[in-house]
Structure formats: structure tokens, C-alpha cells
Amino acid sequence: MLAGHKAIDVDVHPVVPGTAALLPYLDEFWRDQVIERGINTLHSQNYPPNAPLTVREDWKKASTVADLQQQLLDPYGLDMAIVTPMLGVQMVFNADMARAFTRALNDWTRAEWLDKDARLRASIVLPMHDPEHAVEEIERLAPDRRFVQAMILVMGETPAGKRQHWKVYEACIRHGLPLAIHAGSSFRHPVTSVGWPSWYLEQYFASSQGFQSTLGSLITEGVLSKYPELKIVLLESGVSWLMPFLYRLQKTWKGVRFEIPWVDRPPIQLVRDQVRLSCQPFDAPPDVVPRVVEMLGSDDMLMWASDWPHWQYDGDEAIPPGMPAALMPKLLRGNALATYSRLRAPAFVKE
Amino acid sequence: MVARAADIPPGEHKRVEAGGRPVALFNLGGEFFALVDKCPHQGASLCGGTISGHVTSPEPGVYHYSRRGEMVRCPWHYWEFDIRTGQSWFDPQKVKVRQYPAHVESGAELQQGPYKAETLPVTVEDNYVVIET
Amino acid sequence: MNVIQPIRGKSKPPAATLGLVDVDIHPRMKKPTDLNPWLSKRWQEYLATYGIRARHGFTGGQPPFPKAQPLACRRDAWPPTGGTPASDIDFLRFQLLDQYGVDMGVLNPLQPSGQGDNNNEFSAAMAHAVNEWQLAEWTRKDSRLRASVVVPYDDGPASAKEINLRAGDPNFCQVLMMSRTAEPCGKSRYWPIYEAAEAAGLPVAFHAFGYSGWAMTNGGWPSFYIEEVSEHAVSAQNQLASLVVEGVFERFPKLKVVLIECGFAWVPSVAWRLDQSWKRLRSEVPHLRRKPSEYIRDHVWVSTQPMEDPERPEHILDIMEWIGWDKILFASDYPHWDFDDPLLALSGAISAEKRRDIYGGNAIKLYGL
Numbered sequence: 001m002l003a004g005h006k007a008i009d010v011d012v013h014p015v016v017p018g019t020a021a022l023l024p025y026l027d028e029f030w031r032d033q034v035i036e037r038g039i040n041t042l043h044s045q046n047y048p049p050n051a052p053l054t055v056r057e058d059w060k061k062a063s064t065v066a067d068l069q070q071q072l073l074d075p076y077g078l079d080m081a082i083v084t085p086m087l088g089v090q091m092v093f094n095a096d097m098a099r100a101f102t103r104a105l106n107d108w109t110r111a112e113w114l115d116k117d118a119r120l121r122a123s124i125v126l127p128m129h130d131p132e133h134a135v136e137e138i139e140r141l142a143p144d145r146r147f148v149q150a151m152i153l154v155m156g157e158t159p160a161g162k163r164q165h166w167k168v169y170e171a172c173i174r175h176g177l178p179l180a181i182h183a184g185s186s187f188r189h190p191v192t193s194v195g196w197p198s199w200y201l202e203q204y205f206a207s208s209q210g211f212q213s214t215l216g217s218l219i220t221e222g223v224l225s226k227y228p229e230l231k232i233v234l235l236e237s238g239v240s241w242l243m244p245f246l247y248r249l250q251k252t253w254k255g256v257r258f259e260i261p262w263v264d265r266p267p268i269q270l271v272r273d274q275v276r277l278s279c280q281p282f283d284a285p286p287d288v289v290p291r292v293v294e295m296l297g298s299d300d301m302l303m304w305a306s307d308w309p310h311w312q313y314d315g316d317e318a319i320p321p322g323m324p325a326a327l328m329p330k331l332l333r334g335n336a337l338a339t340y341s342r343l344r345a346p347a348f349v350k351e
Numbered sequence: 352m353v354a355r356a357a358d359i360p361p362g363e364h365k366r367v368e369a370g371g372r373p374v375a376l377f378n379l380g381g382e383f384f385a386l387v388d389k390c391p392h393q394g395a396s397l398c399g400g401t402i403s404g405h406v407t408s409p410e411p412g413v414y415h416y417s418r419r420g421e422m423v424r425c426p427w428h429y430w431e432f433d434i435r436t437g438q439s440w441f442d443p444q445k446v447k448v449r450q451y452p453a454h455v456e457s458g459a460e461l462q463q464g465p466y467k468a469e470t471l472p473v474t475v476e477d478n479y480v481v482i483e484t
Numbered sequence: 485m486n487v488i489q490p491i492r493g494k495s496k497p498p499a500a501t502l503g504l505v506d507v508d509i510h511p512r513m514k515k516p517t518d519l520n521p522w523l524s525k526r527w528q529e530y531l532a533t534y535g536i537r538a539r540h541g542f543t544g545g546q547p548p549f550p551k552a553q554p555l556a557c558r559r560d561a562w563p564p565t566g567g568t569p570a571s572d573i574d575f576l577r578f579q580l581l582d583q584y585g586v587d588m589g590v591l592n593p594l595q596p597s598g599q600g601d602n603n604n605e606f607s608a609a610m611a612h613a614v615n616e617w618q619l620a621e622w623t624r625k626d627s628r629l630r631a632s633v634v635v636p637y638d639d640g641p642a643s644a645k646e647i648n649l650r651a652g653d654p655n656f657c658q659v660l661m662m663s664r665t666a667e668p669c670g671k672s673r674y675w676p677i678y679e680a681a682e683a684a685g686l687p688v689a690f691h692a693f694g695y696s697g698w699a700m701t702n703g704g705w706p707s708f709y710i711e712e713v714s715e716h717a718v719s720a721q722n723q724l725a726s727l728v729v730e731g732v733f734e735r736f737p738k739l740k741v742v743l744i745e746c747g748f749a750w751v752p753s754v755a756w757r758l759d760q761s762w763k764r765l766r767s768e769v770p771h772l773r774r775k776p777s778e779y780i781r782d783h784v785w786v787s788t789q790p791m792e793d794p795e796r797p798e799h800i801l802d803i804m805e806w807i808g809w810d811k812i813l814f815a816s817d818y819p820h821w822d823f824d825d826p827l828l829a830l831s832g833a834i835s836a837e838k839r840r841d842i843y844g845g846n847a848i849k850l851y852g853l
Contacts, residue, residue: 052764052767053765154703155702156704157703157704159711163412185702189698189699189701189702189704190698190699191702192668192719193664193696193698193699193701193719193722194665194666194667194669194696194719194722194726195696195698197725197726198671198729199729199730199768200765201758201762201768202725202726202729204761204765205729205757205758206725208721208753208754209702209719209721209722210702212718213701213715216711216714216715217703217711220707220710221411222408222411222412223411225411226410226411238757238760240752240753241750241754241757244717244753244792244803245714245717247749247792247793247794247795248717248749248790249714250793251792252714253441254428254429254430254441255429255552255821255822256429256552256709256710256713257431257710258403258431259708259709260710261414261415262408262409264407268795283756283757284752284756285759288752288756288802288806291799295799297795311764394825395560399559399560400559400560401553401559426558426559426560427558427559427821427825428821428822429552429553
């Protein structure tokens with residue numbers, strides 16, 4: 001299915017085995033803190049380790065490069081894959097501790113993944129507790145051009161568009177890094193605006209509401225208008241929520257745009273120009289997938305992802321069934337190359 | 352078709368009939384503008400809307416507020432139209448209210464033609480707004 | 485306000501051959517003391533002294549996100565006789581019922597109804613009074629109007645009591661909740677409402693609005709009114725998921741839910757996403773015996789206003805098709821600013837037969853009017 005496309009996978013999740021794996025990448029103080037205080041795991045409720053959605057049955061081992069090579073890179077003949085570990089560093093409340101863990105996590109990604117397979121690229125996981133810390137992390141890692149984007153969770157502490165975050169986005173622009181927004185919560189708020197739901201199914205579902213609110217915030221606060229060169233990549237969002245949300249927002253904008261006069265282009269146009277989405281999962285049955293794609297009104301927005309090792313599809317049905325064949329070159333490769341400037345140039349390491 | 356100019360002081364507006372159609376007649380500082388009194392969206396009367404100014408922004412957090420009194424917002428869905436042109440703010444080329452030329456003539460000029468007063472008896476002393484439908 | 489004349493002659497949508505039913509009309513009290521005849525001395529004094537205390541910071545009915553227009557109403561809906569929009573039944577008849585030939589109008593009273601108040605006991609007293617007020621001031625004065633059973637929804641048993649009281653009264657056609665409850669609305673604390681509504685044969689409507697007390701997005705508080713408007717749809721998505729995933733429709737198989745003013749273009753995507761996630765996570769929710777989308781298809785109705793506005797009009801037809809043509813109900817939202825004109829709300833691209841059902845046929849079946 002993917003053969004011959006030199007496909008690029010924009011959403012791959014190495015599993016951090018445990019806090020112990022990060023010890024070599026922590027300084028002495030934080031290393032001792034981990035041990036003395038018994039901080040054994042930072043796995044997040046976003047992906048309960050044993051939930052069937054978290055790890056596909058035949059992808060149970062997903063914590064080494066060898067697993068990724070055997071299960072994905074080699075059989076799919078991938079040209080490149082962007083790895084984004086989903087450890088719960090965003091949930092830590094102490095901003096200094098969060099910074100330490102985030103640095104360690106990014107260094108772990110570099111040493112354990114990037115250094116071990118030349119096809120791999122990575123996200124800079126951002127400690128958003130303090131924008132200074134996030135900027136510092138971007139500055140620290142951006143010289144290594146294998147880091148191709150910066151990543152935040154879709155459910156943060158304050159809506160992503162708010163001005164206190166802008167210096168982070170300016171740092172992304174400085175270094176040619178798209179801002180990736182991934183499904184999941186930092187659990188500063190209930191995962192719904194009506195409180196905590198009972199079931200994990202509802203919680204997983206709730207990321208698609210987070211994507212609507214977050215994209216709404218980026219548009220209305222003026223991030224897309226002010227920074228036209230900033231690319232936003234929505235990872236594991238489900239896709240089909242997008243246009244119904246924008247149909248409503250754009251209709252309202254016609255009447256109350258006076259409230260946000262900096263949004264001087266129709267929101268749907270802003271999104272088409274600057275927002276990209278990974279296509280796994282694709283929340284639509286195969287028979288309506290073509291119509292949902294048509295509604296996007298652009299061939300440039302969708303990027304292929306496996307979401308490895310999350311269980312989004314069975315067997316090797318890695319492309320959502322129903323996806324128009326004409327879209328394949330862009331979906332599998334072209335749109336990723338257009339979105340990530342760093343994928344277009346040969347990677348080099350500058351320490 | 353005419354309305355008495357003195358009936359619509361600067362900053363005010365009035366719904367009048369012109370050529371059998373409802374027309375919203377605005378006085379902007381002595382200049383008269385006539386728009387079809389029907390929002391192109393769902394048909395509400397613009398005369399029932401809010402008269403406001405024009406807000407633009409060079410960047411988030413900066414509000415440039417100008418042309419107070421020169422924008423009319425539909426009473427229903429708040430679409431904004433430029434009273435001077437009838438153009439909507441959000442899609443000025445495609446979404447606009449039809450505009451008619453309007454100007455003031457004295458009663459004396461009117462009595463010599465070419466316009467005929469449809470609704471008002473004309474007196475020589477007064478000035479009248481003429482809308483060309 | 486210089487415009488009180490209708491913008492055109494009286495006219496009913498020609499396609500409304502089975503009748504025109506408007507499922508979203510918002511009557512208002514003329515003054516806060518209008519409820520006094522049905523409030524005890526205790527609660528009259530409480531209301532006058534402490535007022536409505538919703539789960540946000542402002543008093544006096546000031547919403548946390550200021551509306552785009554006063555009271556979020558059409559500028560031309562303020563009655564010439566004074567008072568607030570939709571507080572004068574004659575003007576409501578003039579501007580809505582008679583103007584468009586509405587055959588049946590469903591009343592959804594909003595604040596100051598006391599729904600979602602911090603004080604459940606007060607909320608229950610208010611709900612009861614609002615229901616009596618609907619009968620005395622509206623349904624008895626115009627036979628075209630139907631009332632909603634306003635319930636103090638965060639108190640399940642008290643809500644059930646109010647529903648039981650209204651059961652069998654043909655003046656009431658549904659139970660009314662707001663879309664933002666204190667907890668996800670599928671949770672067991674709300675089941676007494678669904679049980680009583682099912683027994684009374686009344687659909688349960690969730691009207692967009694309310695303050696849950698939690699941040700308005702799952703990533704914190706937004707800044708703008710335009711975001712709040714979007715978030716009504718977003719919250720409703722979580723509520724629909726909660727009803728489905730908690731198994732409310734398994735437990736109450738005859739329950740009918742109406743989403744009013746929540747938008748509807750998102751409903752298919754929600755159904756698909758729930759199906760997709762359920763495929764992976766069925767082991768967690770064995771109480772669900774069917775695909776989530778099937779519960780939605782069978783149990784959920786939506787109202788038209790505010791209708792999402794795709795760039796290409798045919799896409800709204802796709803969306804309606806995916807929801808089900810029999811599940812869509814016409815709503816004007818009078819007297820609010822985002823009012824839909826009955827004559828213009830439905831695209832001519834929708835067949836006359838389907839418009840007939842949306843204008844009236846579907847509501848007549850749902851409510852048994």
C-alpha cells in the first residue's frame with residue numbers, strides 16, 4: 001500500500017519504559033529526587049499503558065528502535081518518521097521539575113532514537129508551565145536539525161492562543177519549526193467543560209473537543225493572523241470535527257468579528273493556509289471519507305501517520321479506507337515535505 | 352422621490368419608500384446615503400440595526416476605531432455594512448446592500464424637474480433629499 | 485428603536501404544509517417579581533436579596549462573556565410598549581407567530597429561570613414557579629404555545645418531582661435542561677430526570693447554555709464571546725458522548741433527546757468518533773450493546789438554528805443526510821440575535837418534502853402535537 005511512495009510518518013510514539021530510563025539524562029539533583037522520592041512512573045492517563053487503544057496487540061513491544069524498525073520502518077519502507085514520546089511531563093505541577101523531566105525526555109529521544117536510525121526525526125516536547133522554559137528548550141535543541149517541530153498537548157492550562165504563549169511560537173518561527181498539537185490533556189482541567197467523565201472512552205473522545213477549542217483560540221486570539229509563517233500540525237485529532245467547527249466559527253465571525261478585528265480573513269482560509277492534520281485516526285466510515293476530504297477544500301492539509309503503536313487500524317490498513325487515490329502522493333509525502341522545512345534538507349547535527 | 356432634508360438631521364436615519372422599495376436613508380454629517388432597507392442575508396431592516404464605527408487592527412490587541420456612525424450593523428446577525436458604499440465588511444465584493452445615489456435639492460429646483468415628488472408636497476423654502484432609483 | 489413594522493407581509497413558508505413548528509422560542513419575564521405569585525415568601529425574599537447565583541462570577545444577570553447585543557436579542561425585538569424582548573405576548577404574536585404563521589411554538593425559558601444555580605433548593609423553587617408562569621402568562625393566552633418543564637437539573641430527584649407533577653398536562657411538551665450541567669449529563673445523578681421523562685412520555689431537550697462551574701474549554705477559559713458561541717457546540721458534544729457511553733439509552737430505551745441551539749453539523753463526526761473509539765475500547769463499556777452511532781440515530785433530534793454555514797451549500801445536505809432527515813426540527817430562536825427567518829432558513833436545495841418535515845412533520849411526530 002505504501003510501497004514506492006517513500007512515505008513520511010508524522011506521528012510515531014516511542015514508549016518510555018519508566019522513569020529509570022530517564023535517569024542518565026537528569027542532572028544529579030533531579031536524579032536523586034527521582035530515587036529518594038520514589039517517582040517511578042510518569043505515564044499519563046491520556047494513554048493508560050494497558051488500554052487496547054494505547055498499544056496494538058501485535059505492537060506490544062514499542063520501546064526500542066528495533067521494535068520500530070521491525071514493525072514499521074522496514075515493512076512500510078518509510079523514508080522518515082517523526083517520533084513524539086507521550087510521557088506525562090506536562091502533568092507535573094512543579095515547573096522546575098517539569099523542565100528537568102522534559103529536558104531529560106528530549107535527550108532520551110535524541111540518544112535512544114535519533115542517534116540509532118537515520119530515518120528518524122523528532123518533536124521537541126515543550127515544558128509549557130513557563131514560557132521561558134519552553135523557549136529555552138527550543139533554543140537548546142533547535143540546532144540539531146533532526147528536531148523538526150515543537151509539541152504541546154491539546155488540553156493545556158490556558159488556551160493555546162493566549163498571548164503569554166506567543167514567545168514560544170516566535171521561537172518556533174525563528175527556527176523553522178511547526179507547532180505540533182497532540183491529542184491528550186495536561187489535566188489542569190476536566191477533559192470536558194462539564195466535568196470529569198466516567199469512562200476512558202469519553203476521555204479519549206474529548207481530545208476532539210480540545211482540538212476545536214484550541215484551534216478556535218489560535219484563530220480568535222490572532223496567532224494565525226499575526227504569524228502567517230507559523231504552521232500548526234494537529235496530531236491524532238480525528239479530522240472530521242474540523243469543518244463543522246469552522247462552519248460555525250466562520251458564520252459567527254461574520255457578525256461579531258468586531259471583537260477580534262485582527263482576524264481580517266475568513267477563518268477557513270487561515271486554517272487552510274496554516275493548519276495541517278495527521279490522518280490517523282480518521283473519524284469517518286469509509287463511504288463518507290471522500291466527502292469529508294472534499295469538505296476540507298484543500299489537498300494540502302492531510303499528512304499520513306501510523307500513530308504507532310496506538311491501535312488505530314488493523315493489519316496493514318494504514319491509510320484510512322476511502323481516502324481518494326489521487327491524494328496519495330501529497331498525503332504520504334508531499335504535504336509533510338511542504339510543512340516541515342527541516343525534512344527537506346539533509347539532517348545534520350550541530351552540538 | 353424625496354424626503355424633507357430637515358427630517359433627517361446629521362447622524363440620523365430614516366426608512367422611506369423609493370420606487371416602491373423600502374430605503375434606509377442616512378445623513379452622515381450633511382451627506383445623504385440611501386441603501387435598500389433589507390439585509391442581503393435574511394432580509395432584516397437595516398434601519399432597526401445599530402449604527403457604529405469601524406474597527407480594524409494591525410495586530411492582536413491593537414484596536415483602530417474610526418468612522419464613528421458610518422457603519423450599520425444588521426439588527427439580527429450583526430453583519431456590518433459601510434453606509435457610504437453598502438459594502439459588507441467581511442466580503443465587500445460579494446456581499447453588499449444595493450445603494451442608490453442620493454443628493455439634496457432645493458424645493459425650487461425640484462419644482463422645475465426632472466424629479467417628481469412621490470410622497471411629499473414640496474415647498475420652495477425647504478431642501479429635499481432625492482434618491483435616484 | 486424606530487423599526488417595528490414587519491419587513492414584509494405576513495407569510496408562512498410554502499413548504500410547511502404539515503404546519504410550522506418553532507421548537508425554540510424564549511419568553512422572558514417583564515420583571516424579576518413576575519414569579520412571585522408562585523414563589524414562597526422565603527424564596528421571594530431570597531431572590532430579591534441574593535439573586536440568581538450561577539456558577540460564574542458576575543451578579544445581576546451579567547454574563548461572563550458580554551453578548552454582541554443587549555440580552556443577545558435582535559435589535560428590533562424590543563417591544564414598542566417597553567420591557568425586554570419576548571416579554572410582551574402581543575408583540576411576540578405580531579413579530580413571530582402571526583408574521584410567519586407559526587402553528588406551534590415551543591417555549592424554552594432561559595435565565596432568570598434559576599436553572600444551574602449554585603443553590604439546588606432555590607433552583608427547584610424557581611423551576612416550579614417558571615413552569616406555573618409559562619402556563620399563566622403564555623400557554624393559557626395563546627393555544628399555539630407549548631411549555632417546557634423547566635427542572636433544577638443538578639438535583640435529579642427534585643427534577644423528577646417537577647416532571648411527575650407536569651406529566652399528562654398537554655401544555656407541556658418536553659423537559660428542559662441546559663447543555664452545561666455540573667457533571668456530564670449521562671451520570672447517574674441525572675437518571676431520575678430521564679426516568680421520569682420517559683415515564684411521562686416527554687422528550688428531554690438540552691438547550692445550549694448554562695455554566696457548569698468548570699472551565700469553558702478543556703484547556704481553560706477562553707477570552708472572547710465568539711469562542712463562547714463555538715463552545716456551546718463543543719460542550720454539547722461531550723454531553724452527547726456522556727449520554728451514549730454511560731448507557732443512558734440502554735437504561736431508558738424510550739428516551740428521546742433534543743439538542744436545541746447546539747448546532748448539528750458536528751453530530752455525524754461525534755457519532756463516527758465514538759464508533760471508532762468504541763471499536764478499540766469495547767471491553768471498557770460492556771453495557772453498550774450497540775454501536776454508539778446507532779443510539780444517536782435512534783434517540784437524538786436536533787434543531788436547525790444556528791445552522792452551520794458550509795462554503796458549498798450542498799455540504800449541509802450531506803450533513804443532514806448523515807444525521808437523518810426525520811431528526812431535524814425547525815427553530816427560530818426568537819428573539820435572539822442569531823434568529824433564523826423561517827422563510828429563508830432552509831436552503832431551496834432541500835427537497836420540498838424534506839423541508840415540510842423539518843418545518844413541522846418531524847416535530848409533530850416527536851412531540852405528538
